[in-house]
Amino acid sequence: MRFMILVKATQASEAGQMPEESLIAAMAAYHEQLARAGVLLDGAGLKPSAAGWRIRHAGGRRTVTDGPFAQTNELVAGYTLIQVRSREEAMEWARRFPAPHGETADGEIEVRPLYELEDFAPGPAVDRFRALGMGQR
Numbered sequence: 745m746r747f748m749i750l751v752k753a754t755q756a757s758e759a760g761q762m763p764e765e766s767l768i769a770a771m772a773a774y775h776e777q778l779a780r781a782g783v784l785l786d787g788a789g790l791k792p793s794a795a796g797w798r799i800r801h802a803g804g805r806r807t808v809t810d811g812p813f814a815q816t817n818e819l820v821a822g823y824t825l826i827q828v829r830s831r832e833e834a835m836e837w838a839r840r841f842p843a844p845h846g847e848t849a850d851g852e853i854e855v856r857p858l859y860e861l862e863d864f865a866p867g868p869a870v871d872r873f874r875a876l877g878m879g880q881r
Contacts, residue, residue, distance in 0.1 A: 746785065746827045746858040747834040751844040753819035754851065758792045758812065763846070770842040778826060778837065787824035831857070 763771075778784035793811035800807045813819060821844070828834050838855045845851040861879035864870050873879055 745830065745834065746825065746860070747831075747838075748856050748858060749824040749826065749838055749841060750820050750854040750856065751789075751822040751824075752852040752854065753793070753816050753821040754845055754849070755816055756845065756849075757821040758794075758816050758819065760792050760794075767842065767846050774840065774842050775824065777840075778824070783826045783828050783833075783837065785825040785827050787822070789822040790820060793819055825858075 775784060775787055793813045796811045798809045798811070798813070800809065824841075826834065826837060828837065834855060834857075838853065841853055843849065843851055844853055859879070861870055861874055
């Protein structure tokens with residue numbers, strides 16, 4: 745089972761404020777533990793939304809909107825992708841995740857399971873994703 749740990753953005757992360765060395769060290773130690781346990785698939789911080797854009801689909805049309813985006817609490821500042829045996833194991837790893845913006849700063853992470861190709865009905869479209877190596881356990 746794959747799970748994504750999403751680090752919620754803050755006003756500081758959206759302003760491009762880089763984390764302190766102590767937080768980078770705590771994150772490195774945590775990700776090293778994940779790697780040693782063989783469950784780490786990927787992880788990265790995301791640049792502020794000012795560097796990105798959104799594409800809205802409505803009425804058969806696409807509209808591009810450049811960042812930044814106002815609702816900081818709806819934005820993601822980073823992620824960690826893990827592969828574990830169970831929801832409970834994912835919960836244990838998530839509980840150990842360092843305070844995402846420093847020990848004394850408010851912060852939030854969200855953990856969500858990813859769909860696996862086996863979750864979908866078999867068919868040619870799913871086979872095309874499988875051929876790309878996507879959604880593989």
